[in-house]
Amino acid sequence: MKRSPLQKLLLGLAIAVAVSPAILFFLWTISLSLKFEIENAASPPVFIPTQWAWSNYHEAIGSKNFIIYLRNSLIVTGAATLVALVVGVPAAYGITRMRATKAAVIVLIARMTPGLSFLIPLFLLFQWLGLLGTLWPQIIIHLVLTVPIVIWIMIGYFETTPLELEDAALIDGASRWQVFYYVALPIARPGITVAFILSVIFSWNNFVFGVVLAGRETRTLPVAVYNLLSFDQIAWGPLAAAALMVTLPPLLLTVFAQRQIIAGLTAGAVKGG
Structure with a gap:
């Protein structure tokens, strides 16, 4: 249905109003990161x-093991996302083709359950295993966030993919794993892209797990922003610069992959129509 000019105008205004607070806060953070403390405290x-x-960025990078935290974030996010895709995509395919609705409900419950619910028992488990202070607890507990995201997104996507190609491959003698790898997986590439990006964002931005489970040398990047806070005085310039640098990687990933995201999110609606 083609929209009239008035409808387009109203839709544009509604979108502008909805996103204006986020844009305003982002621009204000940029402003704080580029000003000296005298102007940040001005009235x-x-x-x-x-x-x-620009010294705010230099101070943020050079303060309190920022580079180490960046490396830790890359390792934790990369490992958690990779394992989630390796486990979650085949699991979603199996749940969809076997019509295991109870398993899908369990995945949904795991997705809706707050991560803090898993934190205390896993903390005691990691303490008993002697893993506290390493990167392994963070990678494992980030799977609580990433695996349900991947499975739930891919379930919805595999439900809308055509079965004719898979049936033809099975008739030609292909095994179920060959059908999954050579037929279903290439078709599901847009959905995998969306699951990958969302997993990266949720894992990268997680703060609580890095504070509780990590040691001084194994904290992740969001903790670096928290460490810039002090009881004496808050340096808003370096704090805003560090916050922007934490936000930048997932933001750039989303911008460069926006076409794949749109294709992945709309593929189900198009194929189901």
Whole structure:
């Protein structure tokens, strides 16, 4: 259905109103990161800096093991996302083709359950195993976030993929694993892209697990922003610079892969129509 110019205008205004708070906060964070503390504490507030304080980024990077935390975040997020895809995509395919609705409900419950519910028992388990202070507990507990995301997204996608190609491959003598690898997996590539990006975002931005389970040398990048806070005085410039650098990787990933995201999210609706 083609929209009238008035409908397009109203839709644009509605979208602008919905996203304006997020855009405003993001722009204000950029402003804080580029100003010296005198202008950050000025009243009335100064939005455009008179001098560019690039030293805030240098201070954020050079303070309190920022590079180490960045490396830890890359390892934890990369490992948790990779394992989630390796486990979650075949699991979603099996649940879909076997019509295991009870298993799908269990995955949904695991997805809806707050991560803090798993934190205390897993903390005691990792303490008993002597793994606290290493990266392994964070990788394992991040799977609680990433695996249900991958499975739930891919269940919805595999439900809408055509079965004719798979049936033809089975008739030609292919095994179920060959059908999955050579037929279903290439078709499901847009859905896998969406699951990958969402897994990265949820794992990368997680804060609580990094604070509780990690040691001083194994904390992740969001903890670096928290460590810039102090009881004496908050340095808003370096804090905003560190926050932007934490936000930048998933933001760039989303921007560069936006076409794949849109294709993955709309594929089910198109194929189901």
